[in-house]
Amino acid sequence: MSRESRRRLGAGARTVLATGLAAGAQVSSVALLLTSGWLVVRAAEQPPVLYLLVAVTSVRMFGVSRAVLRYAERLVSHDVALERAVEARVGAYRALDRAAPAGLAGLRHGEVVQRVVQDVERTQDRLLRVRLPWTSAAATTTLLVAVTAWLLPAAGLVLALQALLVAVIVRWVLPRTRGRSSAGLELTQEDRLAGRVTELTRTAPDLLAYGSSRERAEQAHAVVDAMARLDRGDTGWQGRGTALVLASTALSLLAVVVLVPGASVPASVVGVLVLAPLGLAEVLESLVEAERHRPAVEAAQRRLDALETIGVPVATAGRRTASTEALRMQDLVVGWAGRPAPGAACGLTATLPRGQVLLVTGPSGSGKSTLAATLLGFLPPVSGRVGGVDPCRIGLLAQDETVLDTTVRENLRVADPGADDEAMLAVLDRAGLGTFVRSLPQGLDTAVGESGSRLSGGERQRLALARLLLADHDVLVLDEPTEHLDAPTAAALLDDLARLVPAHSLVVVTHSPAVVDRFAGAHRLHLEVPRPAGVDHADAALASSPPSAT
Numbered sequence: 328m329s330r331e332s333r334r335r336l337g338a339g340a341r342t343v344l345a346t347g348l349a350a351g352a353q354v355s356s357v358a359l360l361l362t363s364g365w366l367v368v369r370a371a372e373q374p375p376v377l378y379l380l381v382a383v384t385s386v387r388m389f390g391v392s393r394a395v396l397r398y399a400e401r402l403v404s405h406d407v408a409l410e411r412a413v414e415a416r417v418g419a420y421r422a423l424d425r426a427a428p429a430g431l432a433g434l435r436h437g438e439v440v441q442r443v444v445q446d447v448e449r450t451q452d453r454l455l456r457v458r459l460p461w462t463s464a465a466a467t468t469t470l471l472v473a474v475t476a477w478l479l480p481a482a483g484l485v486l487a488l489q490a491l492l493v494a495v496i497v498r499w500v501l502p503r504t505r506g507r508s509s510a511g512l513e514l515t516q517e518d519r520l521a522g523r524v525t526e527l528t529r530t531a532p533d534l535l536a537y538g539s540s541r542e543r544a545e546q547a548h549a550v551v552d553a554m555a556r557l558d559r560g561d562t563g564w565q566g567r568g569t570a571l572v573l574a575s576t577a578l579s580l581l582a583v584v585v586l587v588p589g590a591s592v593p594a595s596v597v598g599v600l601v602l603a604p605l606g607l608a609e610v611l612e613s614l615v616e617a618e619r620h621r622p623a624v625e626a627a628q629r630r631l632d633a634l635e636t637i638g639v640p641v642a643t644a645g646r647r648t649a650s651t652e653a654l655r656m657q658d659l660v661v662g663w664a665g666r667p668a669p670g671a672a673c674g675l676t677a678t679l680p681r682g683q684v685l686l687v688t689g690p691s692g693s694g695k696s697t698l699a700a701t702l703l704g705f706l707p708p709v710s711g712r713v714g715g716v717d718p719c720r721i722g723l724l725a726q727d728e729t730v731l732d733t734t735v736r737e738n739l740r741v742a743d744p745g746a747d748d749e750a751m752l753a754v755l756d757r758a759g760l761g762t763f764v765r766s767l768p769q770g771l772d773t774a775v776g777e778s779g780s781r782l783s784g785g786e787r788q789r790l791a792l793a794r795l796l797l798a799d800h801d802v803l804v805l806d807e808p809t810e811h812l813d814a815p816t817a818a819a820l821l822d823d824l825a826r827l828v829p830a831h832s833l834v835v836v837t838h839s840p841a842v843v844d845r846f847a848g849a850h851r852l853h854l855e856v857p858r859p860a861g862v863d864h865a866d867a868a869l870a871s872s873p874p875s876a877t
């Protein structure tokens with residue numbers, strides 16, 4: 328369907344059109360069966376051929392229209408369903424984007440992937456596999472019952488009762504027998520499997536090295552087995568639904584056969600009346616199939632809706648008062664889920680003047696990264712205040728920056744989609760990577776591999792720094808920027824970082840003595856963790872000369 332015709336016809340109108348086409352295709356199918364029945368019986372009576380011409384033409388017409396209408400319905404309904412899936416996927420991305428990173432702490436990677444891929448795909452089925460079968464079945468059944476009642480009112484009544492009974496049982500009674508073997512559990516198992524597979528892929532080298540890959544793979548197999556059991560349960564449920572349709576059809580057929588002798592209807596009409604329950608069976612089968620999909624579709628929709636309700640971590644991330652101070656912390660307590668990090672429980676007070684450096688030190692686990700997340704607006708403060716530039720003017724260079732599996736250029740474009748080559752090479756120069764990238768045969772178009780695997784640790788970190796510089800932030804939070812780098816590479820990177828001042832204000836989070844030495848003249852904030860007497864700690868040297876947090 329062209330974009331123009333889509334625009335002219337809204338989604339609502341296209342849904343109505345798809346419903347009409349689906350009903351038309353189903354009616355054609357049933358009409359083909361009945362007309363053929365009439366034709367066969369009437370032809371056996373050997374009337375003049377002219378009497379049969381209308382029926383012969385109708386059979387041809389219904390045969391062709393069934394296929395044409397089905398094809399048209401597929402085009403229109405899939406067009407609407409795919410359009411809705413795009414909206415749902417964008418909605419899911421937006422919800423995840425709003426909540427990330429702190430709001431997603433409760434979701435595992437695999438679960439997030441499931442939401443965006445699997446759940447969104449399932450929502451397409453709501454129209455295609457649940458609503459359309461029900462609406463077209465309602466239209467076809469009404470027509471079939473009306474025609475049968477016109478030929479023999481009692482037979483029409485029998486078909487109406489059969490349709491009503493099956494619809495009620497399939498929709499409201501049988502689902503109760505599915506119990507817990509249904510969609511909620513199925514989706515949970517899918518989440519689990521996605522989580523296990525993600526974990527296996529990420530940790531495969533370590534698992535192989537420690538010889539525990541088999542045990543982990545067996546855990547994934549156990550989830551697959553659980554899913555197979557659920558599948559078998561669903562197949563059993565569908566079997567009961569089909570059995571119900573077949574049994575009710577047999578009873579209807581019997582009732583019609585009993586009713587026909589008492590009514591004075593021609594033999595050709597008897598053929599139609601006997602075939603009517605079989606036509607209805609085909610329609611009712613589609614309802615069983617629709618109900619098989621309904622729980623998964625509804626559960627997926629609920630999970631997508633739930634994404635909308637994930638709390639935005641910092642609802643008031645909004646404006647902070649700009650002044651000569653890039654950042655100001657006043658009795659700031661940071662932590663996760665309202666629980667203060669050990670080094671920040673007593674409240675942090677510090678100021679970072681514009682164009683200067685604040686060095687944040689403290690032992691492992693004291694809360695340095697938590698403080699960084701709070702300054703960036705990812706986490707709300709437990710108490711106290713943060714002032715200074717808006718969180719959106721603060722950028723982060725983490726210990727293990729994410730480098731995307733694409734080219735150098737595309738990695739940089741994440742920060743500024745409109746940046747030209749000149750701007751990119753300029754930030755690469757500032758990050759100390761310009762000469763290296765220029766020396767590559769494909770320059771900016773060089774692929775960096777999955778997670779930057781074709782780059783060294785130092786090059787990866789510099790690429791991430793270049794990306795950060797391209798985003799043009801006022802304040803840069805550098806969280807252990809030289810972690811995982813050898814001493815010469817770390818020293819070179821530190822020199823480049825020091826040159827970012829005074830154009831940028833820096834918050835350098837570290838427990839590395841080399842970094843502390845490099846920024847010796849900086850403002851200092853130490854996250855002190857009270858420790859039991861006699862416990863020695865690697866950070867004691869830092870703690871012994873408490874810095875001045877102004």
Ligand SMILES: Nc1ncnc2c1ncn2[C@@H]1O[C@H](COP(=O)(O)OP(=O)(O)OP(=O)(O)O)[C@@H](O)[C@H]1O
Nearest residue numbers: 432663668669690691692693694695696697698838
């Ligand atoms: N996503 C999270 N959810 C809940 N608690 C967390 C989370 N991340 C960290 N914490 C907890 O917050 C506390 C502070 O951790 P944080 O990572 O900020 O310490 P750190 O000083 O940066 O340590 P390191 O130097 O080892 O990186 C720890 O007790 C940690 O368990």
